[in-house]
Amino acid sequence: MFMIEGRKAQCITVDGQELIIFSSNDYFGFSHHPDVLKASAEAAERFGCGTGGAPGTSGTTAIHRQLADNIARFKHRDLAIIFSSGYAANVGLHQSLANDDTIFFSDEKNHPSAADGLKLSGCDKRVFKHRDYDHLEGLLKKDSHTRKAVTTCSVFTLDGAICDLDRLARLKEKYGFILIIDEAHATGCLGKTGRGLEEHYNLTGITDYIMGTFSKALGSQGGFITYSKDADKLLSKPLRPFEYSTSIAAPAAAASLKALQILESNVELIVKMKANIKMIYDYLNANGFQLNTSGKHIVNVYFESHKKTMQVVEGLHRNGYFVVPINLDGRWGLRLTAMAVHTDKQIHDFCNKLSGMETFNK
Numbered sequence: 352m353f354m355i356e357g358r359k360a361q362c363i364t365v366d367g368q369e370l371i372i373f374s375s376n377d378y379f380g381f382s383h384h385p386d387v388l389k390a391s392a393e394a395a396e397r398f399g400c401g402t403g404g405a406p407g408t409s410g411t412t413a414i415h416r417q418l419a420d421n422i423a424r425f426k427h428r429d430l431a432i433i434f435s436s437g438y439a440a441n442v443g444l445h446q447s448l449a450n451d452d453t454i455f456f457s458d459e460k461n462h463p464s465a466a467d468g469l470k471l472s473g474c475d476k477r478v479f480k481h482r483d484y485d486h487l488e489g490l491l492k493k494d495s496h497t498r499k500a501v502t503t504c505s506v507f508t509l510d511g512a513i514c515d516l517d518r519l520a521r522l523k524e525k526y527g528f529i530l531i532i533d534e535a536h537a538t539g540c541l542g543k544t545g546r547g548l549e550e551h552y553n554l555t556g557i558t559d560y561i562m563g564t565f566s567k568a569l570g571s572q573g574g575f576i577t578y579s580k581d582a583d584k585l586l587s588k589p590l591r592p593f594e595y596s597t598s599i600a601a602p603a604a605a606a607s608l609k610a611l612q613i614l615e616s617n618v619e620l621i622v623k624m625k626a627n628i629k630m631i632y633d634y635l636n637a638n639g640f641q642l643n644t645s646g647k648h649i650v651n652v653y654f655e656s657h658k659k660t661m662q663v664v665e666g667l668h669r670n671g672y673f674v675v676p677i678n679l680d681g682r683w684g685l686r687l688t689a690m691a692v693h694t695d696k697q698i699h700d701f702c703n704k705l706s707g708m709e710t711f712n713k
């Protein structure tokens with residue numbers, strides 16, 4: 352594991368060496384945006400570094416309240432609840448929705464936090480093949496539970512694949528299930544204004560529960576669920592990770608709040624981030640790399656073996672770049688992302704280096 356000695360937006364320092372990151376979820380560099388840092392520092396002055404309590408005790412500041420209101424509005428919902436992480440949000444939501452009449456249908460590539468929530472809920476569940484909605488329909492058809500819930504990522508973490516909301520909407524109409532989407536990697540990144548899957552498909556309001564995190568595109572920490580007043584009554588049990596865990600620190604909440612405000616008034620950041628990742632994709636594609644094609648803002652580049660992948664990771668490291676190796680369905684490679692703050696030169700130099708290394712190592 353790397354020990355990071357310092358970080359400035361797209362650059363980290365490891366063992367005294369500065370590395371440019373091409374595998375971060377901080378898609379806009381908000382973790383280091385000057386206005387975000389300022390808002391966070393002001394919140395630390397006003398509220399301190401920790402809340403010292405769960406949301407129901409001393410853990411809800413005016414900033415937490417405003418963040419909940421703003422993320423709900425951003426997602427076109429009435430209510431939002433903030434958790435200490437996206438992981439906690441997923442666990443709490445799935446547990447709370449479960450009752451004896453409920454069955455969950457879960458995409459096999461859902462994040463472990465959704466899977467753990469299902470496990471803890473003790474509820475019946477069926478796992479459907481990744482983005483295979485014929486398989487899902489087959490399972491729905493056969494099932495006799497009175498309450499069905501379908502849970503899926505909108506953008507899948509490892510390869511950036513997007514779930515088919517059109518198809519899910521038609522299935523929902525036919526089978527009447529509760530729809531839960533995990534927007535950890537969609538919030539800020541998917542849709543023209545970053546509102547996520549519903550905006551991407553022009554299907555606002557179709558989802559019952561949207562879960563997300565402040566730890567990726569918004570550059571800070573904490574998770575959320577957001578939903579309409581109607582959906583509130585479906586939450587049948589207490590949201591335990593909300594009730595029994597200290598709330599995020601006010602500086603983290605203030606950072607997310609400011610990042611969200613900046614994103615809403617600077618849609619060009621989304622355009623820039625997408626142009627940057629397209630630049631990487633186009634360059635590597637033109638140079639004969641094996642790439643995934645499903646993602647919009649996550650690019651996987653594959654190599655023939657684990658050994659080759661690690662050679663590339665170490666070679667890039669020696670040359671000043673930080674990337675993350677992945678194994679996807681038995682194939683080894685890199686999970687690449689671009690940040691809005693990468694310069695064209697940084698991207699070109701990185702792609703050149705990667706291309707040179709691939710040829711050199713063949």
Ligand SMILES: Cc1ncc(COP(=O)(O)O)c(C=O)c1O
Pocket residue numbers: 436437438439441462464504506507508533535536564565566573574
């Ligand atoms: C799809 C998905 N859901 C949930 C989470 C958990 O979010 P957090 O890191 O805020 O706990 C992640 C984080 O990796 C994720 O990728």
